[in-house]
Amino acid sequence: MSDKSKINTIAAALQDVPEVQALFLSGSHGNGLADAYSDLDFVLVCENGATDAIAAAWREAVSQTGTIVLWWDRTNIPVLINAITEDWMRIDLIILKPEQLASHYQNTLKVVFDPERLYDQLTPQAPSRVRDPDKFLRQVEDFIRILGLLPLAEGRKEYINGVLGVYHLRQLLVDLLVEETNAPHRGGILHLNRLLTDAQQELLISLPPPLPIREGMIAAHLAYAGAFLPRARRQAAELGVVWPDRFEEATWKRLKQTLSLERPYDPQVAV
Numbered sequence: 508m509s510d511k512s513k514i515n516t517i518a519a520a521l522q523d524v525p526e527v528q529a530l531f532l533s534g535s536h537g538n539g540l541a542d543a544y545s546d547l548d549f550v551l552v553c554e555n556g557a558t559d560a561i562a563a564a565w566r567e568a569v570s571q572t573g574t575i576v577l578w579w580d581r582t583n584i585p586v587l588i589n590a591i592t593e594d595w596m597r598i599d600l601i602i603l604k605p606e607q608l609a610s611h612y613q614n615t616l617k618v619v620f621d622p623e624r625l626y627d628q629l630t631p632q633a634p635s636r637v638r639d640p641d642k643f644l645r646q647v648e649d650f651i652r653i654l655g656l657l658p659l660a661e662g663r664k665e666y667i668n669g670v671l672g673v674y675h676l677r678q679l680l681v682d683l684l685v686e687e688t689n690a691p692h693r694g695g696i697l698h699l700n701r702l703l704t705d706a707q708q709e710l711l712i713s714l715p716p717p718l719p720i721r722e723g724m725i726a727a728h729l730a731y732a733g734a735f736l737p738r739a740r741r742q743a744a745e746l747g748v749v750w751p752d753r754f755e756e757a758t759w760k761r762l763k764q765t766l767s768l769e770r771p772y773d774p775q776v777a778v
Contacts, residue, residue, distance in 0.1 A: 510536075513547065513572040513596065518619045520568035526554040526561060528605060530619040531626070537616045546597035550608070550616065552625060557586045557602035566590075569598055638686065640748045647739050648751055650679045650732075655758040657728050658765035661721060669724035673717035676731040681711070683738055710734060725766060733771035740774060 508516070514532065521527050534548030535541040553561050562580055565588060569575060573592030580588050588600045608625055612633040618626050653672050660669040681699070684707045700708075714734060717727045736755070743750050755774075762768040 508572060508594075510541075510545075510547065510596075513598075514619060516571050517549070517568045517598075520571055521551070521564060522620055524561070524564045526558070527564070528552045528554060528623055529608075529621040529625050531611075531621070532617040532619060533601070533611070533615060534599075538614065539617075546599060549598070549600045549619075550611065551600055551602045552605055552608055553602055554604070556604045556607075557581060561602060562588060565600055565602075572596070572598070636689070638746060640746050643686075643742065643746060644748050644751070646679055646682065647743065647748075648754060650676060650735055650739070651751065651755050651758050653679075654728060654732055655761060657725065658761060660724065661766060664721070666719040666721060666724050669728075670717040670719050673724070673727045673731065676728065676735065677711075677714075677717075680731055680735045683735060683742065684711075686742065687738070725768070729768060729771055737772045737774075737776075 514536075518530055521530060529552040531537065531550040531552075532548065533550050535545040536547060551561070551565065555561075566575070566578065566580075569590050569592070573594050573596065575590055576593050577589070577591040579590075586602045588602070590598045590600075592598065605625060609629065611629060613626060613629045613631045615633055616626065616629070653675050656672060657669070660666070660672065681703075685699075685702045687707070688702055688704060703711075714730050715723065715727050718724065740750060742748075759768075759770045
């Protein structure tokens with residue numbers, strides 16, 4: 508069954524359900540960036556929100572597109588239901604009351620059915636993203652904090668934990684690179700290629716793998732520090748964020764005393 512057929516099947520199953528007022532596509536299908544690998548993200552508007560009756564009606568609708576093999580019913584977010592069918596189609600749903608729909612925008616949704624024309628009441632365009640300086644500073648501090656744990660991992664010979672530390676540093680670097688491109692449609696976690704430039708991807712590929720041995724663990728931490736910190740300093744200057752100099756200085760002092768490591772970049776040149 509094609510995506511279009513699944514959408515039509517779900518719509519037909521819900522249109523006559525009491526309390527259901529509208530159904531929209533969101534995510535990549537909502538903003539026009541869907542590909543052959545995209546999941547189906549829906550927003551369902553109901554008079555009383557995410558009731559048990561609506562959840563049951565949704566499960567029945569999804570089951571008509573294929574056998575359900577995974578069902579998470581309002582577990583982490585009270586209005587979110589996640590489903591996967593036997594052909595591995597991922598189908599996610601947000602259930603909202605009519606007044607809650609106002610937090611969405613026309614350019615992020617596609618109408619499936621909307622007899623009360625709720626879509627027409629929405630703001631046409633989502634505002635441009637504004638970065639949170641406090642969140643950015645917390646990410647920088649977290650990077651330095653993880654880097655500063657390297658002597659502990661080395662001293663205890665916790666090389667597996669050292670690998671986990673590298674993964675954290677890598678994710679912080681990826682987040683930083685995505686912010687550099689300022690892509691308008693971030694999408695889900697599996698949309699990284701379109702968010703990074705070729706040069707950024709080459710940088711990530713060039714970094715050493717996190718090996719669970721002393722030399723590999725240290726080399727990877729140092730390489731990620733050399734990639735992340737100069738970029739982060741430049742972004743801090745652009746955002747007007749005061750760089751945590753004392754924290755970074757104390758961290759490099761500790762790394763030099765314990766592991767004879769030098770800072771892999773010149774902070775005067777970085778900005």
